[in-house]
Amino acid sequence: xxxxxxxxxxxxxxxxxxxxxxxxxxxxxxxxxxxxxxxxxxxxxxxxxxxxxxxxxxxxxxxxxxxxxxxxxxxxxxxxxxxxxxxxxxxxxxxxxxxxxxxxxxxxxx
Amino acid sequence: xxxxxxxxxxxxxxxxxxxxxxxxxxxxxxxxxxxxxxxxxxxxxxxxxxxxxxxxxxxxxxxxxxxxxxxxxxxxxxxxxxxxxxxxxxxxxxxxxxxxxxxxxxxxxxxxxxx
Numbered sequence: 001x002x003x004x005x006x007x008x009x010x011x012x013x014x015x016x017x018x019x020x021x022x023x024x025x026x027x028x029x030x031x032x033x034x035x036x037x038x039x040x041x042x043x044x045x046x047x048x049x050x051x052x053x054x055x056x057x058x059x060x061x062x063x064x065x066x067x068x069x070x071x072x073x074x075x076x077x078x079x080x081x082x083x084x085x086x087x088x089x090x091x092x093x094x095x096x097x098x099x100x101x102x103x104x105x106x107x108x109x110x
Numbered sequence: 111x112x113x114x115x116x117x118x119x120x121x122x123x124x125x126x127x128x129x130x131x132x133x134x135x136x137x138x139x140x141x142x143x144x145x146x147x148x149x150x151x152x153x154x155x156x157x158x159x160x161x162x163x164x165x166x167x168x169x170x171x172x173x174x175x176x177x178x179x180x181x182x183x184x185x186x187x188x189x190x191x192x193x194x195x196x197x198x199x200x201x202x203x204x205x206x207x208x209x210x211x212x213x214x215x216x217x218x219x220x221x222x223x224x225x
Contacts, residue, residue: 034213043201043216044153087153097166098143098214102152 003027004090006101014109017078021104023088024070032091033064035073037084038103044087047073078108112136114217116202122223128190131220134183135204143214144177144187145201153201159185192224 006023013019025033033050048055050062050071061074071090075082088101115134123129135142143158157167159179167177174193179185189196199221203214 043218045216046213049213098155100145100153100155 003099004088004101006088006104008102008104010105010107012107012109013078015078015080017108018074018076019078019106020072020074021086021088021106022070022072023101023104024068025088025090025099026069027090027092028066028069029092030069030090033062033071034089034091035060035062035071036087036089036100038087039084044100047086075106078106080108080110083107114202114204114215116200116217116220118220119218120221120223122225123192124225125193126191127224128188129192129196129222129224131187131189131200131202131222133185133187133202133217135185135202136215137183139204139206139215140182141205141212142179142185143203143205144185145203145216146198147201147219148198156187192222194224197222197224 004025011019035047036044037047038044048057048062050064052064054063059076063072083106085103085105087103090099114136117132141160144156145153146156147153154169156169157177158165162179162182175189177187199219201216201219203216205212205214
């Protein structure tokens with residue numbers, strides 16, 4: 001079983017739509033959670049960390065559900081520039097082993 | 111800040127040849143990571159270093175792969191001999207410390223094609 005699983009998509013949404021991605025993780029001892037964004041043929045870049053209480057950064061909201069072992073990313077009022085692959089990342093506290101999901105592809109359509 | 115620097119950006123080689131990928135982490139960062147990304151398997155951690163010391167190389171696929179970090183500003187990933195299944199994008203990333211909460215900053219990657 002993979003450590004982190006994501007729906008690969010693709011998600012094709014119109015501009016202005018709200019879209020949500022989920023990611024599940026297998027190890028209940030996981031301690032740190034992140035969403036990274038990766039543009040086509042580019043390197044991954046940190047989008048936001050995910051905190052237990054949930055956190056928001058502008059149009060982006062991240063949530064963590066430890067009981068069900070999933071994290072989510074909500075994008076409101078989506079822009080063309082949001083088109084990218086979104087990677088879910090989970091880290092155990094026993095070392096520096098980051099587990100990346102395979103990513104969810106988002107295309108925002110004019 | 112120049113960010114993480116990787117070279118070469120693209121490498122095309124023939125099966126059996128030796129390939130060396132290079133990485134310069136962000137100055138002052140103590141941890142360095144090598145990843146491989148393919149469509150099928152996504153992003154996989156190969157090895158990481160803390161203060162130039164290899165900590166976990168369990169992700170290194172086999173003995174054909176080796177990594178070194180002779181000093182705080184330079185690391186190499188070597189594949190010898192290379193095989194077509196090694197074709198992938200190889201990323202180097204660095205972070206400020208070994209703490210799990212520290213952000214990793216990725217280099218632009220090396221796109222390797224083994225014919």
